[in-house]
Amino acid sequence: MLLLDIRNLQLEFGAGQDALRAVDGVSFTIAEGETLCLVGESGCGKSVSALSIARLVPTPPARYVGGEILLNGRDVLKMDQRELRSIRGGVVSYVFQEPSASLNPVFRVGNQIKESLKLHRPQFATDDEVIRLLKLVGIPAPESRIRDYPHQMSGGMQQRVMIAMALASEPKLLVADEPTTALDVTIQAQILELLRELKQRLRMSILLITHNLGIVGDIADRVAVMYAGQIVELSPARALLQRPLHPYTQALMNSVPQLGHELERLQAIPGNVPNLGQFPSGCRFHPRCPKAQSDCSQKAPELVEMEPGRWVRCPWWK
Secondary structure: OEEEEEEEEEEOOOOOOHHHEEEEEEEEEEOOEEEEEOOOOOOOHHHHHHHHOOOOOOOOEEEEEEEEEEOEEEHHOOOHHHHHHHHHHEEEEEEEOHHHHHHOOOOOOHHHHHHHHHHHHHHHHOOOHHHHHHHHOOOHHHHHHOOOOOOOHHHHHHHHHHHHHHHHOOEEEEEEOOOOOOOOHHHHHHHHHHHHHHHHHHHHHHEEEOOOOHHHHHHHOEEEEEOOEEEEEEEEHHHHOOOOOOHHHHHHHHOOOOOOOOOOOOOOOOOOOOOOOOOOOOOOEEEEOOOOOOHHHOOOOOOOEEEOOOEOOOOOOO
């Protein structure tokens, strides 16, 4: 059963001739109990798309100019403020990147978790429930840790506190935006393992945003690859990792170092993600694409199902 169904979402910043289309026709679904990874370089629209699920992008300056965001069959874009407050945290919770910047440095972590409980489950806003949540995310000695300030914790511990805050409202969908950024490899693996265990234990869905294809195989059921405000490939995770179809996905895969393969230099993708308002005509990836043909700069490709369950925005994917 589908929990989230985003259809042709279009979001702009600004108005009139100066409007910049940050999300352009994005469509994807997340089923109950599924993990979808949203992958792409910085600036491609991943976080804006994820924030749109609960309409957390400020309007203005943003404007939702088209599409639907169906959450449990209800269109979020048509909800009033009271309905939005009920789904923010209650249905969709967020774990933002850089926990040290997300946690309030002048409040104890226990009080910050308790604040989330007061908003969504006031009958459970107790120290015992806070301790239970800290145990759930693997923080040792939670009875004493609830009195710590964020600066007294490591980056990995802070991220666990952020996850505990997100789980306090018992959401159906957890959106984790670059949850392993700025963490060392060992702590990254621990956070991913924690998310995998929590998903199975709590039977929730996860939208994981990352630019690192190296972690996708550890947790994802399906992968959506995003470039310049558009989905360019959507596929089951195993099939994508074994045989990426879109040239951009192939380039991302080639830039990931592999054990047992000695290379003098990693294969970087030439150029940069184009800025908003400066998207090239035709295929937006064609200036950086090794497979670009003469008509790629003229005709914008559609996202087409090339194989069962595999969608690609490129006619030259073979």
